[in-house]
Amino acid sequence: MTTIERQFQLDTRIGSLTPSSSVSSTTLDVSRSRQLIYPGSPPNPTMVSDLEKQPPTNTVDRRLNVTNNEREDKKDPFLVEINGTDDPDHPWNLPQWRKWVAVLIVSGSSACVTCTSSIGSSTYAGIERDLNLSPEVAILSITMFVFGLALGPLLLGPISEFQGRNRVYYGAFGCFFLFNIPVAFANNAPVHFIFRFLSGFVGAAFLSVAGGTVSDLFPNNKLGTPMAVYSTSPFFGPVLGPVIGGFINQNTSWRWSYYMVMIWSFIQFIALVIFAPETHGPTLLRWKAARIRKQTGDDRYYAQSEREEKSFIHSLSKSVLIPFKLNTMEPMAILLNLWVSCLLAVLYLEFNSFPIVFGELHDFSQQESGLSFIGIALGILGASATGPIWKRLYLRDQTAHGGSAPPESRLYSGMLGAILVPISLFLFAGTSVKSVHWIVPIIMSIPFGVGLVLIFTSVFTFLVDAYRPFAASALSANCFMRCALAGGFPLFASQMYDRIGIVGAGCVLGGIMTLLAPLPFVFYKYGARIRATSKFAVN
Secondary structure: OOHHHHHHHHHOOOOOOOOOOOOOHHHHHHHHOOOOOOOOOOOOHHHHHHHHOOOOOOOEEOOOOEEHHHHHHOOOOOEEOOOOOOOOOOHHHOOHHHHHHHHHHHHHHHHHHHHHHHHHHHOHHHHHHHOOOOHHHHOHHHHHHHHHHHHHHHHHOOHHHHHOHHHHHHHHHHHHHHHHHHHHHOOOHHHHHHHHHHHHHHHHHHHHHHHHHHHHHOOHHHOHHHHHHHHOHHHHHHHHHHHHHHHHHHHOOOHHHHHHHHHHHHHHHHHHHHHOOOOOHHHHHHHHHHHHHHHHOOOOOEEHHHHOOOOHHHHHHHHHHHHHHHHHHOHHHHHHHHHHHHHHHHHHHHHHHHHHHHHHHOOOOHHHHHHOOHHHHHHHHHHHOOHHHHHHHHHHHHHHOOOOOOHHHHHHHHHHHHHHHHHHHHHHHHOOOOOOOOHHHHHHOHHHHHHHHHHHHHHHHHHHHHOHHHHHHHHHHHHHHHHHHHHHHHHHHHHHHHHHHHHHHHHHHHHHHHHHOOHHHHHHHHHHHHHHOOOOOOO
């Protein structure tokens, strides 16, 4: 097998949530680490480019005691593989326009799912009235969706190992469209909440593999720009929800929020069916083997994945059990997961606090309150511009450590984010008074958007490096914890703001993030020692 063929098989396994027992878990999980980092998780272009720079290794089959070059001379002539980068079956050889159309469609679909999570925050008044709900119960509209996002990757992610990415896309987005129909037309609370959960559940299945498509379409040296385009979508989605929902709910029924989701998701579904190519490596090789068997009439031709012994139940059990162990037995994983979970929970609390600050204090209309999230959006854009700084620091450490930087080198951006987030929360709280012009708290929210991206990307890339043999499981554990916490926080948001006020609540949130702020500094200094005692982390 040539180096190019091995790279193709590595890159095209991206997106499945659980490694099969017959494939090197280290190789598979490193590739899967390019997945989404938001609910479902966006790949980080800096992380991808850094992984390219890891020193090559001379892989040796210890059992046979032969090198890869020797095995190439002895390979099975009926084993179907990719024939270099000129192979027409290689996703890199798709027309450039089609690759970019696929990137934009996948990005739009990810934004659609994450936007749907937060758009419920603008429908509270309508569902309280039409479904006879109390304000506290109405908040379940967001909570149930986010809980679905937490469970979806664990239970549905392994499907891509057996069916490829496109079938996951079609099934997930088709069900996402269908499940939003009863959400929009529900005349009672149980129907509305159950299908909000189910729509989040199937939407998460899409997010769990979406980043892999983008990674498959481009060689590493051309991956930065398309991955940067895709990476913004899961962050902008939740910010976009209140903006769209604010305009809809001020001018028409709350049901139109979900009519819009249905229209958007149907358009994305049709676009995925027409334009999204299958890029999953094992699936493409199975198709190629089947085509050769049909053309030659020789049934001896086969793809490697057709001979692998793996079961969906086994993959599912690993997809659930390993993240559970990481969230209960690994101090670094537990604390870092708690950190980003609290951060995401704060973001979802702001879907409640912004209408109070700008609606009640500054007399904003509902659509104007939605536009107040523009500060966080600007922060997200600003964070994207800092990528070269963290890449330079990582390469410096890589050189200092003989070509292989330690996982702790991923924590630099998290250190800055750890400082910016609590500062932003305290400043936002302090300026959320009627005597201060409304533009000031919006400006104060910009550092939160910056810190949000910096912390997320820092933690996810650290988890990938520190738990390299179990990278996908580490990200799944993180996804489960942060979505579970983010879904629960809004349930007590109204009571908190009513009892201790906007300033007091903001200071509490700032205090929580301040207590967690030392984590990247502590793990930067002591991470190597902690990893040395871990059953899961690389040493």
